[in-house]
Amino acid sequence: xxxxxxxxxxxxxxxxxxxxxxxxxxxxxxxxxxxxxxxxxxxxxxxxxxxxxxxxxxxxxxxxxxxxxxxxxxxxxxxxxxxxxxxxxxxxxxxxxxxxxxxxxxxxxxxxxxxxxxxxxxxxxxxxxxxxxxxxxxxxxxxxxxxxxxxxxxxxxxxxxxxxxxxxxxxxxxxxxxxxxxxxxxxxxxxxxxxxxxxxxxxxxxxxxxxxxxxxxxxxxxxxxxxxxxxxxxxxxxxxxxxxxxxxxxxxxxxxxxxxxxxxxxxxxxxxxxxxxx
Numbered sequence: 001x002x003x004x005x006x007x008x009x010x011x012x013x014x015x016x017x018x019x020x021x022x023x024x025x026x027x028x029x030x031x032x033x034x035x036x037x038x039x040x041x042x043x044x045x046x047x048x049x050x051x052x053x054x055x056x057x058x059x060x061x062x063x064x065x066x067x068x069x070x071x072x073x074x075x076x077x078x079x080x081x082x083x084x085x086x087x088x089x090x091x092x093x094x095x096x097x098x099x100x101x102x103x104x105x106x107x108x109x110x111x112x113x114x115x116x117x118x119x120x121x122x123x124x125x126x127x128x129x130x131x132x133x134x135x136x137x138x139x140x141x142x143x144x145x146x147x148x149x150x151x152x153x154x155x156x157x158x159x160x161x162x163x164x165x166x167x168x169x170x171x172x173x174x175x176x177x178x179x180x181x182x183x184x185x186x187x188x189x190x191x192x193x194x195x196x197x198x199x200x201x202x203x204x205x206x207x208x209x210x211x212x213x214x215x216x217x218x219x220x221x222x223x224x225x226x227x228x229x230x231x232x233x234x235x236x237x238x239x240x241x242x243x244x245x246x247x248x249x250x251x252x253x254x255x256x257x258x259x260x261x262x263x264x265x266x267x268x269x270x271x272x273x274x275x276x277x278x
Contacts (some may be wrong), residue, residue, distance in 0.1 A: 003034045006249035007272035010257045013265030019043035019050030020226050020270040023058045027069050033143035038272045042135040042154050042226040049132035057114040057134050064110035107140050111209050118202035133202035144216045151209040152200045159221040164236040167212050171199035218278040228267030232260035249273045
């Protein structure tokens with residue numbers, strides 16, 4: 001089994017600064033199942049606050065999960081640099097196999113560390129990042145199991161059997177109204193308070209992400225994106241068509257970003273696609 005993957009981020013047509021950040025790493029050693037981490041963050045805040053928050057969140061998670069991509073002596077604490085992590089992609093080191101409960105705990109701990117890092121940033125640089133925060137959606141894939149975490153309104157979907165299935169739930173006012181049946185799905189895009197997010201990193205000392213598990217089957221595509229994509233490309237079948245009809249995932253990412261920009265590009269746009277092969 002192996003993972004095919006690609007990602008892309010774009011400022012869109014309106015915003016001068018891209019406050020989104022995305023990151024991914026996959027290691028597939030010959031004697032173990034593939035392990036991958038995939039993250040999309042959509043920053044928010046004052047001058048440079050969102051850009052800083054989304055970048056700091058990803059850096060904190062990279063650091064917290066770095067030992068998944070190296071051989072670890074349990075008696076030794078190893079801190080990897082970015083170059084060490086990048087080198088792991090070449091297959092030079094063996095991946096670590098963790099029990100399922102440990103994976104969930106590690107994922108939640110990593111997100112909490114990201115939250116703490118953003119709060120420290122706000123205290124240290126209040127002029128730039130005093131109200132900084134970020135949404136986050138991420139997937140930790142080990143073999144055929146995908147653990148998906150979410151906070152905010154960035155989303156993770158699974159494309160399976162020509163259908164787009166939303167795994168995450170939006171932590172937004174309109175998301176809550178939709179879940180309660182108080183508005184229709186099409187009103188999510190036009191509601192006057194659609195930008196109100198009630199859960200994000202950097203908002204409080206403790207963070208409460210949602211956690212989901214997906215058992216992947218051959219051909220599944222994990223589809224992570226910021227709201228700059230799903231709010232612009234509203235036809236789910238159009239997104240499925242783009243992914244399935246593209247020659248490769250790189251082209252699919254570009255076409256999804258292009259579709260969002262063609263629809264107005266009102267926000268920053270980020271996407272990661274991960275295809276599971278068995």
